[in-house]
Amino acid sequence: MAGLNRREFLTGSAAGLALAGCSRGRARRPPAQRERxxxxxxxxxxxxxxxxxxxxxxxxxxxxVRGKRVLLKPNLVEFEPDSxxxxxxxxxxxxxxxxxxxxxxxxxxxxxxxxxxxLDMAEAAGYFATIPRFEESFTDLNLxxxxxxxxxxxxxxxxxxxxxxxxxxCDLLVSMPKMKTHHWVGATLSMKNxxxxxxxxxxxxxxxxxxxxxxxxxxxxxxxxxxxxxAIVDGIVxxxxxxxxxxxxxxxxxxVAGRDLAAVDVSCCEIMSxxxxxxxxxxxxxxxxxxxxxxxxxxxxxxxSVRTRFALLPEWSGIRLS
Amino acid sequence: MVSLLESQNPDGGWPYQRGGPSWTEPTAYALLALVAQxxxxxxxxxxxxxxxxxxLPDGGWPPQPAVRQSTWVTAIAALLGPAALGGDAxxxxxxxxxxxxxxxxxxxxxxxxxLTGNPQxxxxxxxxxxxxAWVTPTALSMLALRKAARGxxxxxxxxxxxxxxxxxxxxACSDGGWNHGAARALDYDARSYPETTGVALLALSGKESxxxxxxxxxxxxQLRRCxxxxxxxxxxxxxxxxxxxxxxxxxxxxxxxxxxxxxLALLASTAVAGRNAFLE
Numbered sequence: 217m218a219g220l221n222r223r224e225f226l227t228g229s230a231a232g233l234a235l236a237g238c239s240r241g242r243a244r245r246p247p248a249q250r251e252r253x254x255x256x257x258x259x260x261x262x263x264x265x266x267x268x269x270x271x272x273x274x275x276x277x278x279x280x281v282r283g284k285r286v287l288l289k290p291n292l293v294e295f296e297p298d299s300x301x302x303x304x305x306x307x308x309x310x311x312x313x314x315x316x317x318x319x320x321x322x323x324x325x326x327x328x329x330x331x332x333x334x335l336d337m338a339e340a341a342g343y344f345a346t347i348p349r350f351e352e353s354f355t356d357l358n359l360x361x362x363x364x365x366x367x368x369x370x371x372x373x374x375x376x377x378x379x380x381x382x383x384x385x386c387d388l389l390v391s392m393p394k395m396k397t398h399h400w401v402g403a404t405l406s407m408k409n410x411x412x413x414x415x416x417x418x419x420x421x422x423x424x425x426x427x428x429x430x431x432x433x434x435x436x437x438x439x440x441x442x443x444x445x446x447a448i449v450d451g452i453v454x455x456x457x458x459x460x461x462x463x464x465x466x467x468x469x470x471x472v473a474g475r476d477l478a479a480v481d482v483s484c485c486e487i488m489s490x491x492x493x494x495x496x497x498x499x500x501x502x503x504x505x506x507x508x509x510x511x512x513x514x515x516x517x518x519x520x521s522v523r524t525r526f527a528l529l530p531e532w533s534g535i536r537l538s
Numbered sequence: 539m540v541s542l543l544e545s546q547n548p549d550g551g552w553p554y555q556r557g558g559p560s561w562t563e564p565t566a567y568a569l570l571a572l573v574a575q576x577x578x579x580x581x582x583x584x585x586x587x588x589x590x591x592x593x594l595p596d597g598g599w600p601p602q603p604a605v606r607q608s609t610w611v612t613a614i615a616a617l618l619g620p621a622a623l624g625g626d627a628x629x630x631x632x633x634x635x636x637x638x639x640x641x642x643x644x645x646x647x648x649x650x651x652x653l654t655g656n657p658q659x660x661x662x663x664x665x666x667x668x669x670x671a672w673v674t675p676t677a678l679s680m681l682a683l684r685k686a687a688r689g690x691x692x693x694x695x696x697x698x699x700x701x702x703x704x705x706x707x708x709x710a711c712s713d714g715g716w717n718h719g720a721a722r723a724l725d726y727d728a729r730s731y732p733e734t735t736g737v738a739l740l741a742l743s744g745k746e747s748x749x750x751x752x753x754x755x756x757x758x759x760q761l762r763r764c765x766x767x768x769x770x771x772x773x774x775x776x777x778x779x780x781x782x783x784x785x786x787x788x789x790x791x792x793x794x795x796x797x798x799x800x801x802l803a804l805l806a807s808t809a810v811a812g813r814n815a816f817l818e
Contacts, residue, residue, distance in 0.1 A: 295765055295766075330717070330718050330731075331731065331733075332733065332768060333733070333765075333766035333767075333768050333769065333795075333799075335795040336765055336766035336767070336768075336792070336795065337766075339765075340765055356554070356555070356796075359554035359555065359558070359561075359796065360558075361558065361559050361604075362602070362604060362605065364604075364605075378605060399723055399724045399726075415601075417554065417561060417563070417601050417602070418601050418602075418605055418607075418609070418666075419665060419666065419669075420609070420610060420664075420665025420666065420669075420672065420674070420675065421665075421672075421674070421718060422672070422718055424664065424665060424669040424670050424672065425666065425668070425669050427669075427670075428641060428668065428669050428670065458724070458726055461728075462726060462728070462729075529724060531724060
């Protein structure tokens with residue numbers, strides 16, 4: 217399908233399905249009084265400081281992962297090491313070391329949406345050079361054994377979905393996306409990054425079933441289907457404009473982390489000068505995004521002190537934080 | 539080839555990664571490669587038995603037995619032909635392939651396209667039923683149907699082959715090659731990928747057009763700076779199909795990191811040596 221036609225087809229499908237999804241699944245409101253901690257760390261560059269900072273962040277969140285299986289899930293998209301498409305390998309290595317120091321059994325996994333050559337992409341992105349014995353700790357989630365997960369109250373058209381068994385069975389899934397704008401959903405952050413747990417071996421490249429079933433609804437479904445999660449967002453150099461692939465680098469100099477992916481994504485949107493209340497998948501996943509935003513307690517930097525205006529495509533001007 | 543034989547699972551199938559569960563895609567590619575090499579009969583027979591058992595009642599193949607849904611991997615299995623699969627299993631597989639089209643070419647989508655003034659072109663093939671058509675499943679389905687057409691070229695098969703070629707030509711990227719199938723996104727040109735360019739060129743074997751010549755030039759440039767074994771293999775196969783593989787092309791330099799990539803590398807080498815399992 218040509219770009220314009222495909223866009224119209226998918227946009228039409230997504231809108232219709234999102235509406236249909238609303239009638240099927242009820243958005244789950246977060247408990248009103250539950251406080252959600254989100255760490256915002258000012259980190260100007262990819263330096264050795266990251267190792268200490270991530271240790272400190274994990275301590276702030278009091279994660280008990282001793283003896284637990286932790287899966288780090290970065291965002292690998294393309295073979296372009298000089299472009300801010302992929303999660304930086306130094307951040308992933310710093311997370312690996314920090315979780316290992318807490319006694320966790322840590323592995324890394326990713327299942328890219330467009331390109332099949334995951335390990336080759338990881339090599340091009342610098343993962344082999346940065347992370348010792350990378351190949352031994354890595355699983356291509358697209359080619360992993362699959363588990364069919366029934367969706368209890370789906371927001372998309374899907375009733376069930378085949379996910380990587382490793383992603384489903386780990387004790388803690390750590391979503392490590394790049395902070396980027398996204399031409400289909402506005403912003404791609406820790407929740408959208410969960411698309412990489414969906415089996416490419418089953419659904420293909422791209423995982424078009426997620427488009428046909430409604431992208432926002434599928435993001436919300438995955439958020440609920442994979443509840444044992446944590447997020448560490450690479451916002452040191454993100455991407456603005458025509459993300460997630462062809463945008464331009466945007467230096468915001470932050471790492472954002474927390475136990476609740478939705479709360480982390482709300483904070484990231486605010487940092488990017490995007491109104492999280494206008495991000496469809498956040499609305500579907502949590503219902504009252506404003507209430508969720510009020511429940512967030514930020515540790516470290518305040519959003520206002522690190523806010524960086526990410527350029528948006530004209531089609532997405534409506535999500536700008538006013 | 540030794541590596542392929544050693545990585546066969548006890549159940550007869552092949553995994554993507556050694557020691558993993560058997561999947562249809564690596565199994566079919568491994569069998570194609572072993573058959574093309576005239577390899578030992580026993581592993582091939584075991585593999586074919588695995589494939590036979592995996593076929594679903596609708597005639598298609600699932601990506602792996604745990605998934606009860608026929609998908610694009612049916613085309614790769616069908617490339618093995620009736621002699622390997624058995625006449626009935628093969629015929630049912632071909633019928634399944636012929637019946638698949640992208641969701642965008644279904645009636646309701648056509649109506650919407652008519653109303654919005656965005657008519658879609660010819661139908662390609664989706665990764666799985668109920669979704670849109672994309673380059674790789676279209677190219678693989680065309681390769682399977684080309685083989686079937688040589689045996690008994692029925693009008694529906696020949697018609698689908700022409701539609702598939704039209705789909706591919708309509709979905710080339712502006713830089714000359716193909717990506718997954720979205721040449722433009724939100725009015726921006728998207729970039730081509732080497733692996734999809736290679737498989738599309740292979741599927742368009744025998745066709746001539748300025749667009750194909752441009753794709754060959756793009757593929758030749760990519761082959762020199764390839765960073766993945768799969769891409770290298772498909773580019774070699776695609777260029778070879780159009781007589782455009784430069785004669786002094788060095789041997790593949792990237793290590794195959796999955797079983798299906800090892801099989802593809804072997805299939806590409808065998809094709810360069812004169813026996814193209816995709817086109818024979």
